[in-house]
Amino acid sequence: MTTADTSVRRQIINTADRLFYKQGYNLTGINQIIEEAGVAKASLYYHFPSKEDLCVAYLKLRGEKWSAMLAKYIEGVSDPREAIIKCFECRSKYLLQNDFSGCSYIRIIAEMPQRSAKINRQAILNKEKQRLFFIEQVSKLKKNSSTVNDLANTIFLLFDGATVQCQVYRELSPIENALKALKLIL
């Protein structure tokens, strides 16, 4: 770590994470973040040069949280087919815990069409990590490498489709639909 992980910094990023994800990035002002974090405005700008940089840190944190949650959820699972299904069930739990706020990476991009290079890089990085998980699991499942990517991409499409539809409809049935589809194609 090049930057000190002070308690103030932690307070800021945790509050930003909560508010950005719950209310949306553009609807969350710096003022609300410092107020709820209990820190001064200049302290925020000491740790994060701009709101954009805070956004990158937010995306990074979201990625780490999801990876940790998924890892814990599939701990000890050796069957790749079961791991994939558990990943969707984990998503269901995640959305339920987070008031159906959807995928933070997709939402940031949806909010900022003129995305900055920094934000774009982090969002894509996070999404590619998700795709990689499916590729790894499918690789264990299939020997024929030519169909591995195709199957993994299909699963990835179902994953994102279910995530956004759950967000739109505020219910878990799209995940159920995705699980039904999964059991047919796996």
Add this chain to the structure above:
Amino acid sequence: MTTADTSVRRQIINTADRLFYKQGYNLTGINQIIEEAGVAKASLYYHFPSKEDLCVAYLKLRGEKWSAMLAKYIEGVSDPREAIIKCFECRSKYLLQNDFSGCSYIRIIAEMPQRSAKINRQAILNKEKQRLFFIEQVSKLKKNSSTVNDLANTIFLLFDGATVQCQVYRELSPIENALKALKLIL
């Protein structure tokens, strides 16, 4: 029409439609809309009581534009399997024409987690119209009505998954992936 379709009103809604979709709803101010539309601020508020009402009109217009584009694209197509594939190809064309701005209904919901009742209603209405299209096509394809909804929902998941992934990656390959999957399951 209860409201007169004056040229000023048309200018406002057309400009709002273009800017909301290109820049995002929250990043587009009333000031920019009236400036680019070439009308006065009070004129906008004469035709639309609030920005929220303008948003509902925007969603409605987007829905009509997509329906019209799709109808034209599948004109004369009787085979339901071909109609579904053409729908995805139409999506590809739509995203390419619109700078990969994704689905306007999903984006509005992604931008406003605390969505108003009016906006929520219109967004869901538009999404349900998309689902209905797939249900209709699959109904022509399958006789067994118990599997119709499942298959249509799977296609709908692929449709939304491909749309958001194209938006994120700014490329059409997710639609290609969805088409590959479609050809396997149809």
Add this chain to the structure above:
DNA sequence: GTCTATATTGTGATAGAC
């Protein structure tokens, strides 16, 4: 490193003339 106070610009919305 953290604070208070301030600068500057933009936001959605309205009053009142014509």
Add this chain to the structure above:
DNA sequence: GTCTATCACAATATAGAC
């Protein structure tokens, strides 16, 4: 129905004391 002028407030960001 359309306009100009203005309201009250919130936005991101910075200066300078401690």
